Amino acid sequence: MFTIAQETPDDWWEVESLYDLCFAPGREALSSYRLRDDVPPIAGLSLVARGTDGSIAGAIRHWPVRICTEDGICNRSLLLGPVAVHPTHQGEGLGGLLIYQTLGGARALGWERVMLVGDAPYYNRFGFQKLEGVLMPPPTNPDRVLGVALKPNAWAGVRGQVSRWSPDMALPQN
Template identity: 65%
Template sequence: MDITTARERPDDWWEVEALYDTCFAPGRTALSSYRLRYGVDPIERLCIVARDGDGQIAGAIRNWPVRVAGKEVVLLGPVAVHPVHQGEGIAALLIWRCLEVAAKDGWPRIMLVGDAPYYGRFGFTPLTDVVMPPPTNPDRVLGIALRKGGWDGVTGPVERAHD
């Protein structure tokens, strides 16, 4: 299948929201990661869509700024793939693209809440000294340094970025 990636455009917003509604439980916006995103604009260059050969959105990833110990951190996700395209490697493509753009843009670190066995292949490891708001399982708080020392001294609670 012919898949291309591009930065999410403003007119993609509702189509991406519909994809998230399709892929995630109705209560997704009640999760702690969504509370950290509320009222904060996503990082535009790190909001990426994957389109199939017909130009339809097959997957999407968005990222938001958060703070840990007063330092900026990218909060990766959500990432979703339309059910008809699952198993085609689109989520991995979006994550790799996100890591590439974030590194080029100078972001020193990225975190997420997810399954270590899946995200470990991208280089994410447990962040034992970074605390997401409850009810997040601490074993699912993962991070990656995009440059040497990216997580040095960055410990404590995750807080909403203020714009």
């Protein structure tokens, strides 16, 4: 049994410790982290799951990014990640629960698309597919750049370089 709640500032260090436990050393050197630098995660889409003992069993965050063509046309997207489940709770469906809950929340907030860098065999079950023409900063393997449409055809025609969120881009209105 888990209690799922919004991540609060008081959860930050415990969540970061979970990410350190679940991911390889140097995780913050990945290009996806450069897209998150000095950009706050989306309110309502950063969740923690606590076990019956009160410790964090899982966590997920979403960040705004933009995908811009060479001629300057930009589309907004969410960047899912990281999502992590404590090793003692892996295989219990908690990661999937967090993903489904936040995808529904993103849709309710007016977001049209979500992307991530991850393993297709795991994320395909949530509707994520390889994105053609959407380029993450190097050194990202293009086969691991995946996306899911929250509205029909939301990825149609979206191509270009993924870059940091720009304050001049409005967040979706729900």
